[in-house]
Amino acid sequence: MAIEWYVVLSSLIFAVGAMGILTRRSPIVILLCLELMLNAGNLALIAFSRMVGNQEGQVFALVVMVVAACEVVIGLGIIVAIFRRKLPLDVDELRELQG
Amino acid sequence: MIAAFHAPDIYYAGLSPVIALTVAICVVLLTAVFQPLRRTAPALTLIALATTAGLLIWQGGEEIDLVSGALRLDDLAIAISLIAVLSAAFAVLLSIREPAVEQAGSGEYHALLLGSVLGMALLAQAQNLVSLFVAIETLSIPLYILCATDLRRERSLEAGLKYLIIGSLGSATLLYGLAFLYGGSGSTDFAGIAAGIGQKGVTGDPLVLIGIALAAVGLAFKTSIAPFHQWTPDVYQGAPTPITGFMAVATKAAAFAVFVRFFDVALISEASEWQPALAVLAAASIVIGNVGALGQSSLKRLLGYSGIAQAGYILGGLVVASEAGVNALVFYLVAYAFMNFAAFAVVVARERETIYGDDIRAVQGLGAERPLLAWPLTISMLGLAGLPATAGFIGKLYLIEALVEGDYTWLAVFIAVGTMISLAYYLRVVAAMWMRPGGETSAAAPAIVGASPEADPIDPEAGRRMYLVAPALLAAAAVVIFGVIPQPLVEFAEHAGASLF
Numbered sequence: 001m002a003i004e005w006y007v008v009l010s011s012l013i014f015a016v017g018a019m020g021i022l023t024r025r026s027p028i029v030i031l032l033c034l035e036l037m038l039n040a041g042n043l044a045l046i047a048f049s050r051m052v053g054n055q056e057g058q059v060f061a062l063v064v065m066v067v068a069a070c071e072v073v074i075g076l077g078i079i080v081a082i083f084r085r086k087l088p089l090d091v092d093e094l095r096e097l098q099g
Numbered sequence: 100m101i102a103a104f105h106a107p108d109i110y111y112a113g114l115s116p117v118i119a120l121t122v123a124i125c126v127v128l129l130t131a132v133f134q135p136l137r138r139t140a141p142a143l144t145l146i147a148l149a150t151t152a153g154l155l156i157w158q159g160g161e162e163i164d165l166v167s168g169a170l171r172l173d174d175l176a177i178a179i180s181l182i183a184v185l186s187a188a189f190a191v192l193l194s195i196r197e198p199a200v201e202q203a204g205s206g207e208y209h210a211l212l213l214g215s216v217l218g219m220a221l222l223a224q225a226q227n228l229v230s231l232f233v234a235i236e237t238l239s240i241p242l243y244i245l246c247a248t249d250l251r252r253e254r255s256l257e258a259g260l261k262y263l264i265i266g267s268l269g270s271a272t273l274l275y276g277l278a279f280l281y282g283g284s285g286s287t288d289f290a291g292i293a294a295g296i297g298q299k300g301v302t303g304d305p306l307v308l309i310g311i312a313l314a315a316v317g318l319a320f321k322t323s324i325a326p327f328h329q330w331t332p333d334v335y336q337g338a339p340t341p342i343t344g345f346m347a348v349a350t351k352a353a354a355f356a357v358f359v360r361f362f363d364v365a366l367i368s369e370a371s372e373w374q375p376a377l378a379v380l381a382a383a384s385i386v387i388g389n390v391g392a393l394g395q396s397s398l399k400r401l402l403g404y405s406g407i408a409q410a411g412y413i414l415g416g417l418v419v420a421s422e423a424g425v426n427a428l429v430f431y432l433v434a435y436a437f438m439n440f441a442a443f444a445v446v447v448a449r450e451r452e453t454i455y456g457d458d459i460r461a462v463q464g465l466g467a468e469r470p471l472l473a474w475p476l477t478i479s480m481l482g483l484a485g486l487p488a489t490a491g492f493i494g495k496l497y498l499i500e501a502l503v504e505g506d507y508t509w510l511a512v513f514i515a516v517g518t519m520i521s522l523a524y525y526l527r528v529v530a531a532m533w534m535r536p537g538g539e540t541s542a543a544a545p546a547i548v549g550a551s552p553e554a555d556p557i558d559p560e561a562g563r564r565m566y567l568v569a570p571a572l573l574a575a576a577a578v579v580i581f582g583v584i585p586q587p588l589v590e591f592a593e594h595a596g597a598s599l600f
Contacts, residue, residue: 007282014275021268030264037271041278048282056287057278060229064274067236071267074240078247078259087253091264094257 006047014040025090027082031075038068113165113172116154116180117224120217123147124210131206140205141191144213148188151220155180162598168288170224171360173598178429178591179356182436183219186349187212189440189574192566193341193447196558199255203248211241212345219353226364228277228287231357235273235321238353239266242346246338258337265320265330273317279310280365289365297368311366311373315380318361321354324380324414325387328407332391335403340450340457343399344443347406348436351413355432359417359425363599370420378418378510384411385517392524398446399457401524402439405483408521409435412514415498419505426589426596427497433588434482434490437577441479444571445472451561459528464537469562473532475575482578484525485518490581490588497589 013036020033042061049057083089111118127143130136155177162173170176190212194200200208218238225231243266247259281287283306284295296307316327323331335343362373388408395401413435416428445465446457449472455461465473482489495514502511561567581588 027260034267034271038274041271041274044278048278052285057281060287063229063233070240074243075263078263081247081250082256
């Protein structure tokens with residue numbers, strides 16, 4: 001099987017994640033989309049690791065999983081803090097700071 | 100029978116700064132648990148930072164690979180780590196009596212700050228894709244929390260969430276780019292990547308090019324380079340001010356360190372491909388940052404936009420891919436650090452002293468009322484604008500010199516034009532301080548800005564407190580001293596540049 005299929009699949013997942021972050025409004029769905037983007041990276045790493053023939057990519061993917069878990073924990077923590085303040089859980093409504 | 104086992108050789112001396120920071124995180128975090136020790140966290144943090152700085156200086160001049168080549172301790176890493184440690188020390192001083200510290204708990208707050216410094220020290224040393232990614236996340240994740248520590252203020256939580264989303268978007272893009280670079284070169288090591296790309300003998304392998312583009316985008320998010328800068332003013336304004344100062348200086352320094360090491364070591368053979376792209380990003384940052392700052396009334400937003408423009412200037416040092424460029428970049432980072440310390444110390448003091456928060460009205464009449472705060476802010480603004488006799492001027496001079504030598508004269512022209520635009524908003528702050536009457540006399544203006552129910556109690560003596568005035572004065576003095584006698588700082592930067600080429 002050609003490497004292209006894996007790369008194309010991972011780039012599709014990456015694009016879905018990126019689109020989700022840009023268009024969805026719930027911070028929880030945005031966190032899910034971040035996971036999609038990181039896992040697209042993982043898929044690419046593992047596929048390339050197979051192609052190149054060494055294990056460095058697989059090790060990298062394992063490390064990324066740990067980091068992704070940390071990010072989600074912090075994200076959920078902040079979302080809970082926002083929820084407790086009874087602020088709207090909607091990134092469009094959170095606009096006290098205007099760019 | 101027990102098989103013979105050879106423990107790996109660990110070069111503890113080279114790892115000592117990182118070890119010191121790690122131990123300090125555990126110790127400071129433990130003070131949060133023991134009631135009688137609660138008040139010691141800031142002091143312990145300062146001691147840990149001083150120890151780390153001492154160890155870094157002790158290791159000065161070392162050039163060695165650590166942890167099987169995952170890290171490289173050289174003068175560039177040491178210089179950038181010292182900037183990070185120094186800015187953390189400033190942040191600790193500015194955090195004294197900060198409401199956010201009470202909210203988050205002193206031990207936790209300072210442990211997170213140290214965690215971020217640890218990430219920066221690792222990032223400055225990283226020379227492997229895995230250690231690069233882990234270090235960038237070690238740096239960022241504590242900062243996401245620190246931005247949101249002022250739990251009572253909606254703005255702080257909003258800033259934390261925004262920074263988390265945008266920061267993670269940047270990290271994910273960076274990771275995807277790193278995956279492609281690994282695919283294109285077959286190695287996660289910077290030297291291995293350079294060799295892998297060189298072996299193919301062609302520039303323009305699509306895997307490598309996609310990887311470079313995505314990795315550059317990811318790092319541009321972290322260094323707030325336009326067009327990936329939109330989060331910067333919002334997060335800078337919403338975060339507790341001491342953390343904003345820390346982020347503005349230390350994050351930028353660490354991210355630029357890895358930017359330089361990654362592009363000038365691993366991807367040097369593709370330089371002709373990425374140089375024009377980065378030059379365009381630098382020019383865009385200079386224009387967008389300077390124009391965006393013109394209309395700002397919040398000092399923190401103004402410093403945010405000014406940081407975007409300054410990031411554009413600094414990126415110029417990387418664009419030329421030469422030793423002179425790296426020297427100029429490190430010099431400018433140090434100068435930028437001192438100029439921002441002075442400015443943020445004054446903003447913190449006025450935020451606590453007046454009802455205007457971080458609005459520009461908070462510094463009106465400062466010249467007559469608090470000359471000891473007005474002078475540091477004036478020097479800082481003039482330095483950021485690049486007026487002679489400040490370190491900012493010398494820094495810009497070196498950057499422009501490096502750009503002209505590296506055949507990027509057009510980018511040097513952008514720096515000059517950007518400097519002219521920037522005078523408009525930097526001088527507006529100076530004018531507000533020296534030429535407008537004080538806030539009390541113009542109290543006819545309704546006290547709306549900071550006076551929401553979330554506002555923090557006002558400390559009318561904040562502008563006289565030594566832990567705010569002394570850092571401001573020291574930083575401003577450094578800006579002037581290095582502007583008049585730049586030689587020591589030039590040598591410091593030249594050591595850093597020489598370690599790469």
